[in-house]
């Protein structure tokens with residue numbers, strides 16, 4: 001038994017109610033015998049033993065304080081508390097209740113023999129009051145002892161409680177520390193998670209970078225290959241460059257010598273151009289400085305008039321044939337031929353282009369610095385305006401003025417390559433009844449200015465208040481011609497057929513300069529559509545018509561006189577006798593070239609006028625104007 005108790009030092013025996021049997025902690029089994037039985041046999045004074053023994057070094061769990069009631073014990077109320085010996089718990093010796101009870105019951109009345117079972121409480125006889133009192137006292141003592149032991153146990157428990165509380169506090173502190181650590185650990189865990197996710201990202205990045213690196217490596221390899229190829233190419237290029245530089249040096253040398261050659265050739269070209277001008281001029285002079293072209297207008301059906309004969313083998317001859325009936329009737333009809341010859345005779349089939357080909361040589365002379373004057377002479381309806389202006393709508397029927405302008409602008413573009421710069425000034429004037437009228441005037445009719453012809457330096461004639469328009473293109477000139485026609489038709493409505501009774505003079509002043517060669521030239525191209533040359537019967541011409549007729553006849557005959565005077569080298573040339581000759585003074589004579597168209601109407605009833613025109617023209621054609629010289633400085 002002792003060994004078994006020692007084996008279980010942690011067990012504590014808590015006091016229990018008297019009614020309950022308590023398994024006591026005595027030294028031997030004999031002590032567990034009922035007190036009454038012992039005391040009856042041998043009342044022994046028992047050395048009080050500690051009711052509760054604190055055993056073991058470890059504090060028993062609180063739940064173990066209540067000892068299990070294994071076997072009921074009669075009259076024994078002892079309790080053994082097994083507590084840890086530490087923490088200063090006072091170990092008050094507990095008096096064995098059995099011993100005490102044995103002491104107390106030693107002198108008690110004899111115990112009535114048990115009537116019940118051996119385990120049950122002793123039963124007093126009803127009369128044994130003393131015994132009952134003694135039992136009661138015993139019980140009371142038991143209770144008191146129990147109380148004491150309970151109090152002691154309570155104190156122990158209180159101590160344990162305090163210890164436990166302090167321990168709980170300690171544990172709480174531990175707990176809070178642990179919680180703190182836990183929090184730290186949680187933080188660390190979070191950090192760890194974050195770091196691990198970062199690690200994952202970095203790993204992904206790393207693998208991406210590795211991929212890239214691999215790609216870069218591949219690229220680098222290909223670059224290196226390319227580099228090698230480029231190096232090879234470069235070396236090839238370098239050798240090519242060296243060759244090219246070499247050839248460039250040679251080319252530069254060649255270029256320099258070519259430049260010299262170009263300069264030399266330019267000089268030669270310029271000299272050639274000047275020579276060409278001279279030769280061209282000589283040719284024109286040989287052709288005559290005044291030329292007369294005869295142009296026969298076609299009949300409505302395109303045919304030639306019966307009285308006009310054009311020899312097939314001679315482009316210069318024209319014959320007017322007339323058959324006169326015998327007045328007496330006795331003699332045969334007389335046939336009379338009037339033969340004329342001019343520089344050229346154009347039949348009804350001649351086109352504007354064919355005619356211009358002859359004129360274009362003179363236009364070239366105008367660009368070379370020789371003034372050129374071109375007249376259209378003839379009766380009204382003979383084709384003067386058609387020849388000069390033609391039909392602007394029909395490209396084939398364009399007249400001499402637009403064609404000459406076209407040629408001039410085309411030529412200036414070519415001459416620009418040789419260093420020539422040209423400037424052009426156009427004017428368009430009408431002479432009616434010896435009065436000047438600006439055909440390029442655009443202001444109010446009521447404010448038309450008066451004009452006067454003035455002679456300026458270099459024998460150049462200018463008209464006051466006239467619109468001199470600077471032109472740079474063919475189109476601009478064509479616009480001015482259209483404006484002039486508009487102005488003429490406005491005047492036409494107020495005076496019937498005015499245009500046929502007035503001269504219209506288109507002038508283009510040409511100024512050329514070659515700054516590189518320090519050469520200048522200036523000239524004027526005049527294209528004149530003369531008034532109708534028809535003569536009226538004196539009886540028909542009265543009043544205004546007479547005045548007109550006088551003016552026309554005067555200016556046309558004066559034109560003839562001026563040309564004749566120039567041909568005869570007379571000292572006095574009556575330019576001033578008419579506005580027309582005065583205005584054209586600079587373009588007629590010494591240094592100019594003159595071309596006169598004599599336009600012929602093919603109708604039979606125009607015979608007389610045709611004859612007059614041809615006579616006038618042949619008179620002009622016989623003149624030779626003094627050798628022209630270019631206006632060069």
Ligand code: ADP
Nearest residue numbers: 297298378379380381382383384385386387500
């Ligand atoms: P003018 O100016 O001498 O009075 P026009 O030039 O006005 O004469 O000509 C009179 C008419 O004859 C116009 O209708 C014109 O178209 C026409 N004409 C003149 N010459 C020719 C020609 N060579 N070919 C065809 N038609 C012409």
Ligand code: MG
Nearest residue numbers: 384385499500
């Ligand atoms: Mg006309």
